[in-house]
Amino acid sequence: MDPNKQARLAAAGWKVGDAADFLALSPAETELVEIRHRLAEAVRTVRAEHQVTQAQLARILGSSQSRVAKIEAGDRSVSLDLMVRALLGLGLGHQELAGWLGAKSAA
Amino acid sequence: MDPNKQARLAAAGWKVGDAADFLALSPAETELVEIRHRLAEAVRTVRAEHQVTQAQLARILGSSQSRVAKIEAGDRSVSLDLMVRALLGLGLGHQELAGWLGAKSAA
DNA sequence: TGTCAGCATGTCGGATTTGACATGTTGGCG
């Protein structure tokens, strides 16, 4: 699926009007959903590994327990920024972050 | 320094500096800056590789040329969300995105 | 030299995201 999708989008001169006419999820939208899901899962897993409660993580982030719950639920009201900040707050670096993003979903 | 933030840093187990703390970023803040820089560079590089102008990418994103310029400049008014959406709009998948995040800073 | 494409920077109204709070659910323990 990766090569196919990339081949289509790789064309620098793709017709822009087409995107608006597409009703289904675009490849980019699908990828964004995938990314959000992975980051949400990463937050939940890493937090558990560190034995930190949602409330404690919230304190680290200067946020609230409810928002951390929304992060892990992949709630629409949560931006990528907040998800990433949560992972960094848990002590991850960009390398580890990349690992969670790119690794095959197995576990 | 913001007392609230101080509490947050303390809760995360970090030392709180004093007068010159605006120079001493927390590990999380440093990582976030690094990540933003990497993504900004990725957008500029991938866009160039695909021979797409800022205006064309803006069109794909439903945005404006000026905002794409800000993305590549790492402007504060640009969120991670927008940066990631720009890369996805250029045809990258989460795997490739992870590559840009985690790879050693080449050149 | 004039002009044009491409990119950069500043600002603003409106849209999105945030922290906080209220409230509900679940599971463990005495």
Add this chain to the structure above:
DNA sequence: CGCCAACATGTCAAATCCGACATGCTGACA
């Protein structure tokens, strides 16, 4: 059973971010 910690869900004012626009800069080309 009651109690409590941990987590989930909904709402809202305020903070942040977005797209759009105006405008400036630079290098290429005739």
